Amino acid sequence: MPISPPASPAEFGPDDLYPGLSAEFERALDQEDIDRFAEVSGDFNPLHIDPAYANQSNYQDTLVHGAFQVGMASALIGMHLPGRNVLLGGVSAKFLAPLHVPSTVRVSGEITAWNRANLSGQLRVTLFRLPDMAPVSEISMAFTLHCNNHRNETYEKPRDLSVSSPRQTVLVTGASGGVGSFLATRLSEHYEIVATHRSNSLPNSLLSNRSVHPVKVDFNDSDDLTRLRNLVLATPLSGIVHCAWPSAPQGGLMAVNPTTLANQLSAGSRQLIDLAHLLEKSKRTSDGGRLILIGSIYGRQSPKINLGAYSLGKDLMESTARLLAPELAAKNITVNVIAPSMIEIGMNKHTDQRSVLREKSQIPMGRLCTLEDVHNAVSFLLSPESEFISGQVMGLTGARI
The missing domain is CATH 3.10.129.10 (Hotdog Thioesterase)
Structure with missing residues (x-):
């Protein structure tokens, strides 16, 4: 016989729910x-x-x-x-x-x-x-x-995310990582943020931010992509800031595992095309849309032999952006890559001091790239002032050649 149902249904409110519950x-x-x-x-x-x-x-x-x-x-x-x-x-x-x-x-x-x-x-x-x-x-x-x-007396009325809302919506992928979480936090000052994460949960600072709406997504899972598409389909997206990446495997191309290589190449091509489709089909704002991809100087400009698969994937990202840009231009969607040099976070968080000093010595401005530098570049590319810039790679290199 069936187990008896609860005497009364549970009652979770808007502030009680979160991905993973x-x-x-x-x-x-x-x-x-x-x-x-x-x-x-x-x-x-x-x-x-x-x-x-x-x-x-x-x-x-x-x-x-x-x-x-x-x-x-x-x-x-x-x-x-x-x-x-x-x-x-x-x-x-x-x-x-x-x-x-x-x-x-x-x-x-x-x-x-x-x-x-x-x-x-x-x-x-x-x-x-x-x-x-x-x-x-x-x-x-x-x-x-x-x-x-x-219940309506208890809960704050949600913000209107219609086209006329003064706060538009930006999708930030990889928001559990160092760059992604920083950008989601800073951009939430001016936008509603849909913040995706895969395995790691979002920092508490984002979970408690009422302008940030977490979504658990694996970009290699078609069901997850369908759920994400359904979630944003009726939302007027201003843009997508893509920070997610499947780690940076050590080693050269001759030693890389075939599965690892396939994941890096997919991250630099197919996943970006999926995001372009997502932005194209969403209810975009009157300014069109912005697809901003976080690349790396270690892609095309300064590939690293000991990060062969990662460099190849980030290089492929630049080619994918250049090819997507003219296809999406007629719909007023721009596609650009931001390629920062070393930032002391994420895969570089535990870099030894000697390597950091060596990196600084190659930068004429005498300092490393910062998260604030990346945020400033992203903010510009999201703005109306960047509407004629597409298919470009913005290097944050401090004049490094």
């Missing part, structure tokens, strides 16, 4: 449950309700309806996370393995995206068969929150 419940399913669902839904397919028929099939048992599994995901979003105030906006389901009757399942859900400004988000639900915890289905659910009059 999760909930789960377990439920035992028997043939009586499946028969009741068939009666309510009208789906009397014998593979679900006729044990004799199912026994002659490849599955040898009756199976739980796919729609029943979606219904259990609906129970999670409506009763557990976010609960009472949720309104379902869309569902996408994948069925990974047949779920036989009887079975016991664990229904696990995780918030993968939350936009506090327009009260919309994404929940990923996975059904696991017990006791072996084999996944049987994955269900992605877009949702919004509604609040009754009592």
